[in-house]
Amino acid sequence: MKDILNRLFEHQYLNREEASRILTQMAEGIYNESQIAAFISVFLMRNISIEEFLGFRDALLNLCKDVSPLQKYNTIDIVGTGGDNKNTFNISTLSSFVVASAGYKVAKHGNYGATSVSGASNVMEQHGVKFTSDLDRLERSLEEANIAYLHAPLFNDALKVVAPIRKSLGVRTFFNMLGPVVNPIRPKRNVLGVFNLKMARLYYYIYQNMDCDYTIVHSLDGYDEISLTDKFKTISKLGEYLYSPEDLGFDFYKPMDLDGGQTAEEASRIFDNVLNNTATLAQKNVVIANSAFAIQTVKPNLRLEDCLAQAKEALESGKTKKTFQKFLELNN
Incomplete structure (x- = not known):
């Protein structure tokens, strides 16, 4: 997370795969609350990119419980x-x-x-x-x-x-x-x-x-x-x-x-x-x-x-x- 945060603080953007991986790792408990809060705070100071948005969405949809039978x-x-x-x-x-x-x-x-x-x-x-x-x-x-x-x-x-x-x-x-x-x-x-x-x-x-x-x-x-x-x-x-x-x-x-x-x-x-x-x-x-x-x-x-x-x-x-x-x- 340290390297990711340093990149973000330097105004760099994540690609779709990176964004997906980071959010998946959050769910897996790899990062502590302070790291997650710092990561979230970056996006209070700059806009989220389309690639980042799609990556985060990919991760959340992949992680969610399967309720596909209700799609009917x-x-x-x-x-x-x-x-x-x-x-x-x-x-x-x-x-x-x-x-x-x-x-x-x-x-x-x-x-x-x-x-x-x-x-x-x-x-x-x-x-x-x-x-x-x-x-x-x-x-x-x-x-x-x-x-x-x-x-x-x-x-x-x-x-x-x-x-x-x-x-x-x-x-x-x-x-x-x-x-x-x-x-x-x-x-x-x-x-x-x-x-x-x-x-x-x-x-x-x-x-x-x-x-x-x-x-x-x-x-x-x-x-x-x-x-x-x-x-x-x-x-x-x-x-x-x-x-x-x-x-x-x-x-x-x-x-x-x-x-x-x-x-x-x-x-x-x-x-x-x-x-x-x-x-x-x-x-x-x-x-x-x-x-x-x-x-x-x-x-x-x-x-x-x-x-x-x-x-x-x-x-x-x-x-x-x-x-x-x-x-x-x-x-x-």
């Missing part, structure tokens, strides 16, 4: 990179349940929050969810609730090793970037929120070289999701578009309207308010907006207005709450 469900994953330092409530997790309740199969890959109060795994744990890598349980969840939750460290030793280091650093790392593209099911449909346009271009390149349908979303004021606090950009096989919240029939909201609270308990209450249809209009509409673009990723021939209507009906009718309750029955 043709799922979608809805996820943000995190690291936007906005501390929003669990928008992509809620959108996952909205989309599932609208009749689509969802494989949500998530983890504890590294840079926010509550990541997907935090809010799941608050509701008593018992994480599992058991194929039969995951399949039953997909069959009966249309959604399975995959807690990332259970499926990948590398993510388990770096989790406490990421948490102690408390800042955005390249693992935020890798999470969305290392779902062990390898879904063919993905909605990905990114916190800047440079990262959107990186993922656009990655997705072009993958056999999948995708929608990359970015709010221009720095959110890694459709926040409705500013105009937002989407990039997909349908093209590249710039939307205003008004284009979707929504108002502009303020950042404070999306705040996730100061504790996991507060975030969990907001989550429940959305499910119970007692949330603020801003909270509800942000979830509907993100859900609509996920539905359109699955059904690209559907007009956006129809996707918005499906998401709204699923949430307001109580379908989403029922889906979540069924999910809890199967996963508690």
Whole structure:
């Protein structure tokens, strides 16, 4: 690691094979926490290259638990990179349940929050969810609730090793970037929120070289999701578009309207308010907006207005709450 760090400190880059090998060795316990923290910190000071990104992704996919039998469900994953330092409530997790309740199969890959109060795994744990890598349980969840939750460290030793280091650093790392593209099911449909346009271009390149349908979303004021606090950009096989919240029939909201609270308990209450249809209009509409673009990723021939209507009906009718309750029955 010493030689690698010296090279990186001299502004050199790793090739794809080197990046893959280093991340594999991390998972094998060859490096100590200080070495891993130093390695991660390099990428806080400079951008990750395409070759490095692909190498890290190769390693994580090679290391992950085999859940390929679940690929037959043709799922979608809805996820943000995190690291936007906005501390929003669990928008992509809620959108996952909205989309599932609208009749689509969802494989949500998530983890504890590294840079926010509550990541997907935090809010799941608050509701008593018992994480599992058991194929039969995951399949039953997909069959009966249309959604399975995959807690990332259970499926990948590398993510388990770096989790406490990421948490102690408390800042955005390249693992935020890798999470969305290392779902062990390898879904063919993905909605990905990114916190800047440079990262959107990186993922656009990655997705072009993958056999999948995708929608990359970015709010221009720095959110890694459709926040409705500013105009937002989407990039997909349908093209590249710039939307205003008004284009979707929504108002502009303020950042404070999306705040996730100061504790996991507060975030969990907001989550429940959305499910119970007692949330603020801003909270509800942000979830509907993100859900609509996920539905359109699955059904690209559907007009956006129809996707918005499906998401709204699923949430307001109580379908989403029922889906979540069924999910809890199967996963508690």
